[in-house]
Amino acid sequence: AQSVTQPDIHITVSEGASLELRCNYSYGATPYLFWYVQSPGQGLQLLLKYFSGDTLVQGIKGFEAEFKRSQSSFNLRKPSVHWSDAAEYFCAVGPPSGTYKYIFGTGTRLKVLA
Amino acid sequence: EPEVTQTPSHQVTQMGQEVILRCVPISNHLYFYWYRQILGQKVEFLVSFYNNEISEKSEIFDDQFSVERPDGSNFTLKIRSTKLEDSAMYFCASTRAGGRRELFFGEGSRLTVL
Numbered sequence: 135a136q137s138v139t140q141p142d143i144h145i146t147v148s149e150g151a152s153l154e155l156r157c158n159y160s161y162g163a164t165p166y167l168f169w170y171v172q173s174p175g176q177g178l179q180l181l182l183k184y185f186s187g188d189t190l191v192q193g194i195k196g197f198e199a200e201f202k203r204s205q206s207s208f209n210l211r212k213p214s215v216h217w218s219d220a221a222e223y224f225c226a227v228g229p230p231s232g233t234y235k236y237i238f239g240t241g242t243r244l245k246v247l248a
Numbered sequence: 249e250p251e252v253t254q255t256p257s258h259q260v261t262q263m264g265q266e267v268i269l270r271c272v273p274i275s276n277h278l279y280f281y282w283y284r285q286i287l288g289q290k291v292e293f294l295v296s297f298y299n300n301e302i303s304e305k306s307e308i309f310d311d312q313f314s315v316e317r318p319d320g321s322n323f324t325l326k327i328r329s330t331k332l333e334d335s336a337m338y339f340c341a342s343t344r345a346g347g348r349r350e351l352f353f354g355e356g357s358r359l360t361v362l
Contacts, residue, residue: 234279
């Protein structure tokens with residue numbers, strides 16, 4: 135069955151510290167991969183996307199993610215977290231064709247300590 | 249930058265009432281979606297719509313739900329007789345045709361059923 139797992143429900147980091155949010159997926163073929171961020175009461179903003187090619191992708195707000203096929207993972211990283219990064223982060227996978235239905239992970243809520 | 253817009257941002261209704269949530273997708277997009285997020289839970293796919301018909305729907309999207317693109321710009325989700333468990337944030341999304349595309353989400357419509 136297709137699924138996305140985000141093992142960490144909550145993560146707390148200090149401002150200026152590095153961050154890594156984990157995402158593992160189970161999918162029949164290599165899907166398209168995405169990270170979205172949701173601030174409280176807000177919609178889903180696309181942080182970055184992976185379609186193919188270079189396995190390290192850069193996104194907005196200084197985020198990057200690395201696709202590792204052997205581990206079925208697409209972890210999100212940021213070298214230095216800012217207080218404004220506090221939000222919920224969702225990993226999503228989608229098929230490279232067809233109806234383009236995304237499957238979302240359960241999300242990781244990030245708290246940033248001043 | 250073009251964006252997906254949704255109205256209303258918040259609607260409160262009584263159980264058994266009909267609700268219509270409206271979305272204006274990005275103008276040159278051809279695929280449209282509704283997702284929902286029950287408070288504290290993950291984002292779930294409801295339905296996809298292309299070429300004026302449903303292309304895929306989830307088990308959540310039962311006979312109480314319907315979608316329509318009445319006028320070439322709006323995309324609506326109707327819940328015929330709301331239940332308490334329909335309380336959620338409903339997100340509209342759209343994407344263009346062709347490969348390597350991502351979903352663009354609106355800010356969401358929060359539905360509260362009393």
